[in-house]
Amino acid sequence: MKRFLRLFSVLGLGLALSMSAPALAGEKGNAHWSYEGEHGPEHWGGMSKEFEKCSKGARQSPIDITGAAVEKSPAIDFAYKPTKLKLWNNGHTVQVNYETGSFITVGKEKYQLAQFHFHNPSEHTLGNKPFAIELHLVHKNAKGALAVVGILLEEGAENLAYKAVFANLPKNADTKIDADLSINAETLLPSDRTYYRYDGSLTTPPCSEGVNWFVLKTPIQLSKEQLASYNGIFKKTNRPVQPLHDRKIQEAAAK
Numbered sequence: 001m002k003r004f005l006r007l008f009s010v011l012g013l014g015l016a017l018s019m020s021a022p023a024l025a026g027e028k029g030n031a032h033w034s035y036e037g038e039h040g041p042e043h044w045g046g047m048s049k050e051f052e053k054c055s056k057g058a059r060q061s062p063i064d065i066t067g068a069a070v071e072k073s074p075a076i077d078f079a080y081k082p083t084k085l086k087l088w089n090n091g092h093t094v095q096v097n098y099e100t101g102s103f104i105t106v107g108k109e110k111y112q113l114a115q116f117h118f119h120n121p122s123e124h125t126l127g128n129k130p131f132a133i134e135l136h137l138v139h140k141n142a143k144g145a146l147a148v149v150g151i152l153l154e155e156g157a158e159n160l161a162y163k164a165v166f167a168n169l170p171k172n173a174d175t176k177i178d179a180d181l182s183i184n185a186e187t188l189l190p191s192d193r194t195y196y197r198y199d200g201s202l203t204t205p206p207c208s209e210g211v212n213w214f215v216l217k218t219p220i221q222l223s224k225e226q227l228a229s230y231n232g233i234f235k236k237t238n239r240p241v242q243p244l245h246d247r248k249i250q251e252a253a254a255k
């Protein structure tokens with residue numbers, strides 16, 4: 001009887017797994033993660049085997065940036081071209097996919113810009129200070145390694161460079177807007193491109209590690225109305241800061 005029960009429980013577990021697998025494998029093979037509630041960040045790691053880094057990883061992002069060590073570092077060389085401004089509300093953020101041919105180079109490493117998107121409030125904090133929104137410019141090198149440039153957005157004067165993006169945000173999940181114009185992501189950067197650098201992860205499932213993070217030190221100002229146009233669509237789309245563990249944060253000084 002005991003053996004039968006054990007067998008039954010194993011079968012039961014197998015059945016539960018086989019039933020939950022398709023249910024979890026939602027759109028594009030991703031589990032239905034979210035930023036709040038039962039599928040919120042504290043539960044990501046348990047939602048699927050592929051997401052386990054979200055709870056077990058020791059080099060996770062975002063982080064609070066405090067106590068960075070100043071080091072002579074190469075400047076990020078931005079060589080961006082314009083791309084067609086097609087905005088996609090994927091339910092988690094508004095994302096703009098970038099046409100090929102735009103790059104950053106840091107030292108000897110060259111990464112191609114793949115897309116940019118936003119989080120609100122910011123994911124990274126500076127000395128525990130959050131910002132209204134954070135822009136992520138996601139790049140990939142020839143070996144598939146990722147480098148993300150993060151830019152912190154705060155309330156201030158209206159920002160004309162961000163106008164085309166923030167005036168054309170698709171309000172509903174799974175919708176797209178073709179703004180019928182081009183944008184160069186270089187105009188979204190602050191003039192001072194000095195940065196904080198550390199080794200981290202994707203801030204969304206599957207929370208894969210090995211992401212080279214560059215958070216620009218200088219925030220960008222947008223008007224209250226511009227920030228509200230994004231915050232009116234998404235209430236909260238940021239992962240909480242993660243433990244630093246044994247990592248070092250590098251504050252780049254010009255070489």
Ligand SMILES: [Zn+2]
Pocket residue numbers: 117118119136203
């Ligand atoms: Zn992001």
